Amino acid sequence: MTQAIQSSREASREDRSAGEHRQFVVFSLGGQHYCIDIMSVREIRVVQTITALPGAAEYVRGIINLRGTIVPVFDLRKRFGLGETTIAENQALVIVAVGGHLAALLVDEVLDILSSASDVIAAVPASDSSRRSPFFEGLVSQGDMMLIIIDLDRIVEAGIGHDESGALGAAISGTM
Numbered sequence: 001m002t003q004a005i006q007s008s009r010e011a012s013r014e015d016r017s018a019g020e021h022r023q024f025v026v027f028s029l030g031g032q033h034y035c036i037d038i039m040s041v042r043e044i045r046v047v048q049t050i051t052a053l054p055g056a057a058e059y060v061r062g063i064i065n066l067r068g069t070i071v072p073v074f075d076l077r078k079r080f081g082l083g084e085t086t087i088a089e090n091q092a093l094v095i096v097a098v099g100g101h102l103a104a105l106l107v108d109e110v111l112d113i114l115s116s117a118s119d120v121i122a123a124v125p126a127s128d129s130s131r132r133s134p135f136f137e138g139l140v141s142q143g144d145m146m147l148i149i150i151d152l153d154r155i156v157e158a159g160i161g162h163d164e165s166g167a168l169g170a171a172i173s174g175t176m
Contacts, residue, residue, distance in 0.1 A: 022121070024114045024140070025094065026147060027107040029076050035114060035140070035147045036105075040096045044110050047091045061085070061106055066095065072156075073104040079155060080135065096152055103156045114147070116140045121149065 024035035025044070050062040050073050059079040064071050073093065077085045085091070085106055093104040122139045137151040 020117060021115050022118055024116065024147070024149065025110060026112045026114050026142075027092070027094065027110045029080075029108050030082055033111065033142075033145055033147045034076075034107075034150055036094070036096065036150050036152060038113065040098065040152050042095045042097055042102065045093045045095065045104075047087055047089075047093055047106070050087075064093070064104060066102065066104075069102060071095065071102045071104050073106055074156060075106050076155070077106075096156075098152045098156050101156075103152075105155075114140070114142055116142075124148075 023038040025038050025041050026033060026035045028034075048064055050064055052062045053060060053072070056062070056072070059075055061073040061075040061078075064073055075085050077083055085108075087106075090109060092107050092110045094107055094110065095102055095104050120140065122141075124136045124138060135151055135154050137149040140147050140149060
């Protein structure tokens with residue numbers, strides 16, 4: 001899977017320069033399908049031992065040691081208000097780079113790599129602003145399925161790097 005991501009990342013750079021396509025890593029979370037821009041993905045790993053971090057935001061499940069770099073693990077179910085994820089063997093950690101830091105996203109399963117024309121990406125529909133999720137960048141159709149594009153900056157902004165004085169910020173000493 002890591003080689004596929006690297007190849008797709010190189011192809012995505014070429015497509016983006018032409019402004020025609022974007023590539024996404026598609027994953028499931030509670031029966032819904034989401035995706036993130038492949039350019040942010042560094043690797044995909046099987047869930048490993050996560051160390052709890054007292055004082056971290058409720059959606060930060062803990063931290064992992066990734067080859068000497070301390071990486072926070074974000075429970076996306078919790079972040080989206082869907083309850084806490086029960087960890088199982090088949091779950092994955094999607095390691096992403098955001099704002100010069102690494103973060104791990106706890107997901108149910110990584111499904112595919114999707115290439116989509118930029119002009120078919122739809123905006124997230126406007127709704128009651130107090131209920132609208134700020135975590136989504138857009139929507140893309142894949143056959144009869146609708147995928148939600150996640151805005152990584154908004155998902156992790158309060159959890160890493162922005163306030164280095166907090167418990168989580170102090171624990172994150174490794175950058176990309």
